Amino acid sequence: MAEVILGIETSCDETAAAVVAAGREVRSSVVSSQVDRHARFGGVVPEVASRAHVELIVPVVAESMVAAGAEGSDLDGVAATAGPGLIGSLLVGVSAAKALALVWDIPFVAVNHLEAHLYAALLEDPELEMPLVVLLVSGGHTLLVVMEDHGRYRLLGSTLDDAAGEAFDKVSRYLGLGYPGGPAIDELAALGDRTAYRYPRPLVQENPSTMADDRRFAFSFSGLKTAVVNHVRSDPDALTADVAASFQEAAVEVLATKLRWALESTGAPGACLGGGVAANSRLRERFGEVCDGAGVQGFLPSREMCTDNAAMVAAAGYWRLRHDGPSPLNSGADPNLGLGFLV
Ligand code: KG4
Ligand code: ZN
Helix, strand or coil: CCCEEEEEECCCCEEEEEEEECCCEEEEEEEEECHHHHHCCCCCCHHHHHHHHHHHHHHHHHHHHHHHCCCHHHCCEEEEEEECCCHHHHHHHHHHHHHHHHHHCCCEEEEEHHHHHHHHHHHHCCCCCCCEEEEEECCCCEEEEEEEECCEEEEEEEECCCCHHHHHHHHHHHCCCCCCHHHHHHHHHCCCCCCCCCCCCCCCCCCHHHCCHHHHCCECCHHHHHHHHHHHHHCCCCCHHHHHHHHHHHHHHHHHHHHHHHHHHHCCCEEEEECHHHHCHHHHHHHHHHHHHHCCEEECCCHHHHCCCCHHHHHHHHHHHHHHCCCCCCCCCCCCCCCCCCC
């Protein structure tokens, strides 16, 4: 049985490699962020990202192997993120993983990046009880998923337009706070008044039972972003810290409300957060309140585990390998890889 897996993650602007045993014991996890290379462009530039992955992939993988004290002969498989993500970036990780699988004569397993994110919390707390409601909020995705068992997930809802992190990044850019926007807004919001302006809370109504199923757990952040932009245009004297705090409050209230509804509707005994936006201070605070209010176990993974890393890829790869066996070496990367792993 495959036990020790090398995971590789290159779907966006982090080059990462990790060695994980039995899908839960992290022996090493190396993440090289490219954020400095992209900051001056105000966002991730795909060609810059692919070139950086090409430069970094060998040293990052080597460092993860050395840190774990592992050699190729100690590994039972190589997992790589095959999508969704930037195609040039994905190809670097997938090609490296296949080459290593061939050289070491061990299975290759393609991993869906979103399935990997679902494993992040379990890596830090393997005792988490399932079913587990996972609120996955990143720069590319906003999903509410019930993790019923390994490999068995139910999608409750996702965003109809912008992802939560995307809204933070766009509002930050408009306010001149820079990239990445989430941490900038979070920091400034601490100095502002979150009740200063009442921005819309899209798709959140008083009584969720009056909402159609496909809207109750759906998200929409594009209108909120536009409301903030329109307000600042019409009121240029508004304090930026108050705008940041009020925007953050609206976005977090939507996320927290849908999480509460999901816990009420599923009766799940636990919940966790995942994705880069899970680092948000106000969301972390509200998450605790929602879990306490619902009487469920809430788990907040560390920031390192919430953002892109390869330990979560190795963990998801371990379970995929046990479930479905190796992926064929002619399987490619897919920038639009969907939610087919969800039921
Ligand atoms: O999961 P992630 O590292 O990358 C992917 O998108 O897959 O998430 C990055 C996103 C960015 O949109 C960033 O602005 C947001 O997470 N983010 C935050 C915070 N830290 C990162 N958003 C709100 N508050 C934060 N403290
Ligand atoms: Zn991610």
